[in-house]
Amino acid sequence: MSKSKAVVVFSGGQDSTTCLFWAKKRYDEVIAVSFDYGQKHIKELDCAKKICKDHFIEHHILDMSLLNQLAPNSLTRADMEVEKEAKDGELPNSFVEGRNMLFFTFVAIFAKGRGIKDIITGVSQSDFSGYPDCRDIFVKSLNVSLNLAMDYEFIISTPLMWIDKEATWKMAYELGVLDLVKNETLTCYNGIVGDGCGECPSCKLRQKGYDNFIRNNK
Template sequence: MSKPTKAVVVFSGGQDSTTCLFWAKQKYEEVIALSFDYGQKHVKELECAKKICKKHGIEHHILDMALLNQLAPNSLTRADIEVDHEAPEEGTPNSFVDGRNMLFLTFAAVFAKQRNIHVLVTGVSQSDFSGYPDCRHVFISSLETTLTLAMDYEFEVITPLMWIDKKETWAMADRLGVFDIVRNETLTCYNGIMGDGCGECPACKLRKKGLDAYLAEKK
């Protein structure tokens, strides 16, 4: 395979995927953002994704993944399930959506192959995986092999954030010149509040901890 010039970015409109989107824009000649509507409670994240792509001239598609909500009840899609504020002693947090990253990357691969694109970019991180098994390097490596075998088409799944924490993710956004975009125009909060979020949910606490550490280091 010759040096790739195109990439599909799995794009939620949150901090990590937005950082990866602009990372990909600097690395590849053509970037397509792909978002998924899986019945998440806070449709605002899809609105954030649309606005960012429109503002920066990035081709953007949203795929309907409503079936995932029916199959895997979780606190991100069900109003009657409150988000775990602490990780359980055993098992995964109730904000974990079974099969989500596997399905998203699989559909992204099908989408990419139709456009002769070999590279998929996703913002998962083993350093900050919060107990989510589908954010681990071993899973990504395994899926990359499986997708290649399944479609007889060489895929490369790139994870720019895999080995860095939230502080380093903020540093990357700053180096890319998109610190303010990531801070003010993304939605990471499990309670659907843009920017710095609610400050109470696990996603906001992790994001703030990294931001505070980065800003302190910059002084």
């Protein structure tokens, strides 16, 4: 019998780490793929490497430095501070134009080369920073486009799409990796592992979800 295999888009943050262990429960073999795009919080790749090494998961880091040149944003430019709140009617300056579209496309090419059809990503439409490339309609649309472009039947799964951060913490708890996700992942836009800086939008979203999880699951 052939083994079930999946590739996880893995940043080393809360969501993708939760999805990584979600995938490990469901597939015989899981491969993690991360991206170096010149992000200021590049320590997330160190977290990704450590988690994969500690749990014997094959891990690859792909060079996406071109994205830094094409899409100026506060996650890659030292002279841009991360906005604590987006201006009315505008995307936050932490949005990296085309990031998920490119990441999923390159992961799909990587997966097909290894005969793998299942791709796992931690994007969520329920509890996010307003990024359009985290929406369900985008993922489904790109899934169709990738299938047509490569004449291959990819399946992009989004375990977190319809749940908020509180439920994501609960999922990590149920998977037995709550402490790992809390202490060893990097979600902070300012590059601080674990609980982060506490000030950037990502940290606030993460902490709010954790506080709600603890309060409702005592």
